[in-house]
Amino acid sequence: MSETPIADGTTQRPERPERLSRRPRRLGRYVLPTYSWLVIAYLVFPIAVMVAYSFNRVTFGLQLVSFAWNGFTLQWYRQWSNVPGLTSAFWLTVRLALVSTIISTILGTLLAIALVRYRRRKFRGKGTIEQILFLNIAAPEIVIGASLLGLFVTFNLARGFLTLVLAHVAFSIAYVTVTVRARLAGFDRSLEEAAYDLGANPLSTFRRVTLPLIMPGVLAGALMALALSIDDFVTSNFVSGSSVPFPVWVYGASRVGTPPQVFVFGTVIFMVGIAFALLSLGISRKKS
């Protein structure tokens, strides 16, 4: 701020214009935040209902969900394993998610590295592979599920855990690849050259330099694969056979009546998801 000389020889800061401090707060600045909170409410409301009803008392008849509030109870958390089919379906889903996530993360990460590393000239069919990845993401799941069932029947492959893993890996790889590739796009190749230069062979370079640096992308891809696998219904319904994962079981049960334990499992899965999200947020905050 410039200083204005006053007649008596002293200097004085010019007055800050009144208008600035008295300007009315404009309503415009509330529009976007309000809008955002409304959208969030829209997203969270169904989850809140599920969480709330996992604590709802059932007062009469069969132990099924009713949507009248009968009072708070922890009964369903205490009796979480009382519905036999549900518990085994839940554990099947957990095992399935872990196995398919590990496999699809490894395959998808390597694919992403290959796609980023090699120029079109050295990698024939690179463009085709990229198109197929896109198709894999864009294709309706009902098509994939139906065609996988056809394939498994043709090859006379018994429907069960194996076919579920094959199906889940198949639809997760593309998501992992896309996520890891985004991370690799900004990767400084000279870091790998520096590792070679310092005596690290390609394997050691990958383990000590490349992998740690793309790890955030790999973990994000893995989380995506995990989430996709846990709640997949359409494909699983086609290829599950006698091994029924959690979503398929819930769908079947909802036609006769949903036991409240379903909400308990749903709440637990949601909480684990939140824990993962907070953890990754914490890690990225600590790094920056």
Place this chain on the structure above:
Amino acid sequence: MTRGTVNAPRQSETPEEARTTSGAKATVRLEHVTKVFDDASAVDDLNLDVMEGEFFSLLGPSGCGKTTTLRMIAGLEDPSSGRIMLGGRDVTYMAPYHRDVNTVFQSYALFPHLDVYENIAFGLRRKKVDKAEVRRRVGRILEIVDLPDFERRRVNQLSGGQQQRIALARALVNEPTLLLLDEPMSALDAKLRHQMQIELKSIQSRVGITFLYVTHDQEEAMTMSDRLVVMRHGKIEGIGTPRDVYDNPTTEFVAKFLGASNLLAGVVAGRHDDVTTVTLDDGASLSVPTSRLPAGVTSTTVKVGVRPEKISIASSEKTSTPSRNTLRGRVRVSTFTGVGNQYLVEMPSGADITVYAQNIGEELAPRSGDEVLLSWPVEHTFAVRPTADLVEAEESEL
């Protein structure tokens, strides 16, 4: 200037000759090394010896092939043809992680997920050096680069200058046969760069490792190097000690790239054992020591050169002396720069000659419009082959 100083083989000599004349061992030898990218050659039949313990620079404008040469020595690029010897061993197609060479990258390429200590220890750990020894050597090298107590810092918390020292430490700690430096100063500001040049040179003499330094900055190369080559279009244009190459450039390109030069086109008029006479386009005649004519000049057209600081400027009444070359002209621009005066003197032909005169308070500085006599000793005159394809883009870069 002597032509064949011990460590300064001329361009025309083959590596074998260099070896026999020098007696010192070559750390790196390039034999007919060529690198072709997409049908354009980046490095074209390069022959070069870098001697043990030398600070050697590859100097040239961008795209001259200096970085490609360095990358081939590091093993990060395969030559299209030719041979690379490192300490007497053929390493042409050896993987980079098997070569006893370390590099300071232009971007430093420090590992962002590791702290300073782990960055420096990276190479030693790959060689399975035992823990106590790693600790000792990392500590010592941090002392040398003057960053003790930085071991546990994250590399992205360091300033540009500090990162550069860590990159240097990470390479030096392995005590390689040869250290390659790829424009390591380009990201530093001018003041820091100056300071690091002096420091780098002193570190080099302390550790005694051969340095091969790539730069486009001629001042940097001259300040630090024992010897340097000037490269252009993948070929060597000049090689020798900085003084040798500066005082006795062999091509027009070198004369312009390394410092400032006044170059005047002319025709060889008379050739004698010690002095050759060249007649300029405007009729004036200059003497050039015959030994300083570029080797193999058969054509009669040459460019006669003299460095601006070698020229004395005097009022035109003075008479010329026979041991000096003289030219008459008129001062067009006179600029006071503090340490001296810079003049642009217009020749009768219309060409300008640049003159630097030091501010030692001796004589009255001529003013623009004054008729002056320029003179300089014959031995400070050189002649170069005109570089025919010196395109304008390059000119502006010089």
